[in-house]
Amino acid sequence: MTIAVDCMGGDYAPDEIVKGALWGAAEHRVKVLLIGQPSRIESLVAESPYRHVDYEVVEATEVIDMGETPASSIRKKKDASINVATRCVGEGRAQGVVAAGNTGAAMASAIFNMGRVKGIDRPAIAVHLPTVSRPFLVVDAGANADCLPEMLLQFARMGSIFYSAIHGVDNPRVGLLNIGEEPGKGNTFSVSGYKLLEEYDEINFVGNVEARHMYEQHAEVAVCDGFTGNIFLKTSEAVALLMLRMMKDAVNSGIRARAGGLLVKSALKSTIVKKVVDEETGGAILLGVKGLCVIAHGNSKAYAILNALGLAKQAIEQNVVEQMETKVLEGCM
Template sequence: MITIALDAMGGDHAPDVTIEAAKVFLEEVPNVKVKLFGDEAVLRAKLQANDRLEIIPTTEIVTGEDEPVKAIRGKKDSSMVRAAQAVKDGEADAIVSAGNTGALLTAGLLVVGRIKNIGRPGLAPLLPVVSGNLGSRFILMDAGANADTKAENMRQFAILGSYYAAKVLGIPNPRVGLINNGTEAGKGSALSQAAYDLLAEEASINFIGNVESRNLLEGVCDVAVTDGFTGNAVLKAIEGTASAIVRLLKDKIMGGSTMAKLGGAMLKDTLKGMAKDVDTSEFGGAVLLGVKAPVIKTHGSSDARAIVNAMKQAVTIIESGFVQEATDFFANE
C-alpha cells in the first residue's frame, strides 16, 4: 500500500488545514495510507487513528524563519525532518509539506537523497496554459532550488522534466524549451548559450529551442528549462500577474456602474472558472525532481484542497514509476 508522509505542522495555517486535508484525502483516495507527523495532543484531539491513518508524535517545528540547513540538521524531531526520514527509511513513499521551502528542499537533498549522478535536483511546479487547450499545463524547471546553476545542471533539468511530463502527465514526446530573451539560437548569456548547445545535442529529449517567457502561458512548450534564479522570478511574476488580474476584474466590477455589477453577476461562474484555470494549486504542488522519492512543496498559504491535490499528485508520481525510470537513465551516465 502506498504511504504518504504529511508534515502536519508546516504552513501558515497548520495544523488545521493539514488535518482537514488528511481527512478529505482518505475519503477520496482508497488504498493509500497517510502518516501524519506533528504535535500528538493537537492531532489526536481532532483525528482518530485507524488502519490507514497513523499519527507520528514530534516535538519540534521548522518555522519559516529557520535557516534551512541548520533547521534540518538541528531539529531532528521536527515534523518535516521526521517525515523526510520516514521516506528515506522506506516507511513512506513520498513527503508533502507546506512548510519552509528552503528547509524542505534541503531535507530532500540531505535526508531523502539525490538520484545517483544527478548534480543538483530542481524544483518543478506545474503552471497553467491559458490559451487553446484550457486545463493543460507545463513544467517550469528549475523554479528556485538552485540560485547558481551550470549548463550541465540545466541539461539534467530538461531530461528530468521531460520524463516527468511523459510518465506522470501523459504527454507524448514532450516539447522542451529553454527560456531566453529571444528565440534565435545564440541568444542570451554565456550560461544560456552553453545550455542551448547541451540541450540541442541531448538525444533523449525533444528540444525545440529557445522560448520567451511571454509565450509560456500560451503553451509554447511542455517543459520550460532555466536556471533556478530566473525560474523563481518567472514563477513569481506569473503567479503575481494572475492574482492581480483576478483582483483587478473584481474591483472594476464591484466599483463600476449598476450595469457592470449586473454583468459581473451574470459572469460569476465564468470568472470563478477563470480563477480556477490560473490557480496553480489545482495541479498540486511543486515537485523536487532528481531525488530518490517524491518531495512535494505546496504554498505556505495552502488550504486543505491544495494539500489534498498535492497528496494525489504524489500518488500519481509513485504509480507512474517516474523515479525508477529516471534513476535507471542516470545510472548509465
C-alpha cells in the same frame, strides 16, 4: 499507498494541514502518516468528519520555522517534523511526502534522508503553470539560484521524464527560458546551456523560448536556473491575481456591469480561478531525489493539501521516481 504529511510546517499548521490530510486520505483513498505533535494532531482528528480514514500519527518533537537556515536546521533538529517525514520515505514506511513549510528545509531534508538520483548533481523544483489547454512545467522554479550550464541539461532530462509520465506526452518539447528566440541570445550561462541542450539527442529541444511563448504552448517544459524560474513563477502568479482583481472591479463598476457579471461569475470561478490559484495544483515536485516529495505553498490551507496529496498519489502511481532513476542513469551511459 502511504503518504507522510508534515503537519507542523506552514502558515496554518497544524489545523489546516491535518484537515487537508484527512480530507485527502478520504478523497484519494490513501493512508496518511500525520507527522508532528501527537496531542495536537489527535485533537484535530477527533473534530474531523474524516476521522475514520486510514491514518497514523507519528511523533516529531521539533519544528523548522520559515525563517531558519535550511542546511544547519535539519542537522541540528534531527527530530523536526520534516526530517521525520522524509525519513519515513527513506526507510520505506511511506511512498511519498507532502510538506508546506520551509522550502529549503524540505529540499535539504529530502536530499539528506532519501538521497539523490544517480546522475543528478542538484535536485530541482518543478512547477506546473496553466495554459488554455494542458499546463506546462518550469524546472527549476527556485531550488538552485546559482547554476552551471550542465545543470540545465539535467533539469531538461528530469522535466521531460516527469511530464511524460504525468501527462502521457511522448517526447515533450523542451525550451530554454531566455530573453529571445535566437541561439546566441542571453548571458554566457544561457548560451553555454543552449549548446549542451542542442547537442543532447535524448530530449526534444526546441530552442530558446520567451516567457510569453510558454503560455502560447511553444513547449511543454521550460528549463532555467532557479533564480529566473522563481521570478517567472511569482510574476505569473501576481499577474494572474491582478487580472482577476481587475475583472472583479470591472464587474462591480455599475449596474449593467454587475448584471452581466452575475452571468459569468460561475464560469470565472470554475475555469480561470481554478487554473491560476495555487491551491488547485497542490504544490511543486522536487525532482532528483530517491523518493516522492511534494512541496506545497507555505500559505496552504486544507484544500491545497488535499490537492497536494492527489499530485503525490498520481506521481507514485506513475512510478515517477523509478522512471527517473532508470532513465537518467541510461542517459549517463
